[in-house]
Amino acid sequence: MSELGERAAALDAADELAGSRKQFVIEDDVVYLDGNSLGALPAHVPGRVEDVVRRQWGELRIRSWEESGWWTAPERIGDRIAPLVGAAAGQIVVGDSTSVNVFKAVVAAARMAGEDRDEILVDATTFPTDGYIAESAARMTGRTLRPVTPADVPGVLSDRTAAVLLNHVDYRTGRLHDLPSLTAAVHAAGALAVWDLCHSAGALPVGLDEHGVDLAVGCTYKYLNGGPGSPAYLYVRHAHQDRFDSPLPGWNSHADPFGMRADFEPAPGALRGRVGTPDILSMLALEAALEVWDGVSIEAVRAKSLALTDFFLECVAAYVGEGRVESLTPPAHERRGSQVALRCPDAGDVMKRLIERGVVGDFRHPDVLRFGFTPLYVGFADVERAGRVLGEVLG
Ligand SMILES: Cc1ncc(COP(=O)(O)O)c(C=O)c1O
Structure with a gap:
């Protein structure tokens, strides 16, 4: 040897x-060596998915929304992911794709920042979807999008900056960006920091609460092994939850989802990041996969x-x-x-x-x-x- x-x-x-x-x-x-694209299958997941399909769906049918905990899965699984990204419970909901959550987060951040701030900064080296969506979010909210390499962000921040969308780890080079100091710089300029954690969650400590991150998104099919197309997640810091104004208010983010009311009243807490019916099969496969993190x-x-x-x-x-x-x-x-x-x-x-x-x-x-x-x-x-x-x- x-x-x-x-x-x-x-x-x-x-x-x-x-x-x-x-x-x-x-x-x-x-x-x-491709778990940064699609994580491997945890051996116990097929059996668990089979139970979800055969028993929860096949036998319990509609009762499973209550009895199998389907309705509360987005926030329950969010709380399971929370310690992996340094967040206390009650701030993460699981659902939709990363792209959709980038949209919710960037628009909500721009709305929270106030009308007088007319620029959104985006990581110029970003995974393309974040750039496309940030551009659309900027157009929709009447802001200008400015692509900037992460290292240059502190020099470009100003009282015009509403929000900054950054990647914690660059998808091509594997470069880890300095989340604590960039978040602090964004806050010193009075703006909000939105982080994409796709390539860091499950690979390294993130410290969302500790570093004061405002909003964050990430996928679950890479280092969290949730499976192909498993749902993404959205983190909304406790302090912002009452002001989080989602651009995609759906009946699942309503305070009274079964009230079937014509007017929208957002649910309390991170729940207002939900939109429509959760993709239960993928979500419960993810929940099972997360057990490999126990201990x-x-x-x-x-x-x-x-x-x-x-x-x-x-x-x-x-x-x-x-x-x-x-x-x-x-x-x-x-x-x-x-x-x-x-x-x-x-x-x-x-x-x-x-x-x-x-x-x-x-x-x-x-x-x-x-x-x-x-x-x-x-x-x-x-x-x-x-x-x-x-x-x-x-x-
Ligand atoms: C950094 C980053 N952001 C966003 C995405 C896209 O995520 P989704 O396809 O879940 O919308 C990816 C996909 O690999 C990614 O690497």
Whole structure:
């Protein structure tokens, strides 16, 4: 065994999260490094979904809205996600897609900021959907949208800024942005900070309450393993809930949803972030999937994530020929999320060959190889193998 192989074995033996892997369905000969796109399936989820379909739907039918807790699932599952992102209970509702929640959050933030603030800032490097929706939200609320790279946000903030939409971790490079200091800068300018947590929730501590974040959104199909198209979530800080004016008021966000009233009266608390009938099958699959977090600390996950990405960069340096790839991922821990992005001119073809050899990452146009490290089911031997196979493919 190589020196790196021996190190990997020793690191796996000392890994306190190593036992989590058996909770997931992953073949022994697959190294799955795409959990930053679609998390792996927790082994107990199919049985739970079968119960939801056969018993709750098939036998209890309409009674399940009450008896199986369907009606309250959005806020109950929100409370289950809350500790993972550093939020106290009562501030998160689950439902809709991230895109839809970005819309609710940006419009609501602009409305809370007041009419005299006529600019919305958006991360210029953002995942495209956030940019498209921020542009529409700005147009709808009579604001101008200004794309700005996150590092430049403090210099651009002014008394014209209504809201700022930022990504905690960049989806392409894996760069971790400084949520505490950017949120503080946004607040010093009197604006509201909206964070997209898609690439950080479940991978590292977020500290929404601690850092005073106003509104946040995120998906659940990446590091939270909720399954394809599982519902997203919306965080509305306690202090803002009475003023949160959703652009999508639906009967599920009404104070008296079964009153069937013609006038809209928003429900108290984060519930006003709900819209229509929740997608129960996906939502309850997510609820089951979240059980893998029982007894797991997000700090331990973060420590292992950094060790995994450090070790991968070391393996790449050892196994891959000089100059063949360039890392886009910041070397400093405080600026790194849980993925490594390598620029490589023939990245599309390289990723195909990696996948053929059981190392599954993904390719982002035009030349980026992305490798996501999910500490609950990726180990150090996986990382060593991924680096070695990459070296062989590129050799
Ligand atoms: C940072 C970020 N925001 C938003 C989205 C889109 O989310 P959805 O498809 O749930 O609307 C993604 C999807 O990968 C993402 O990575």
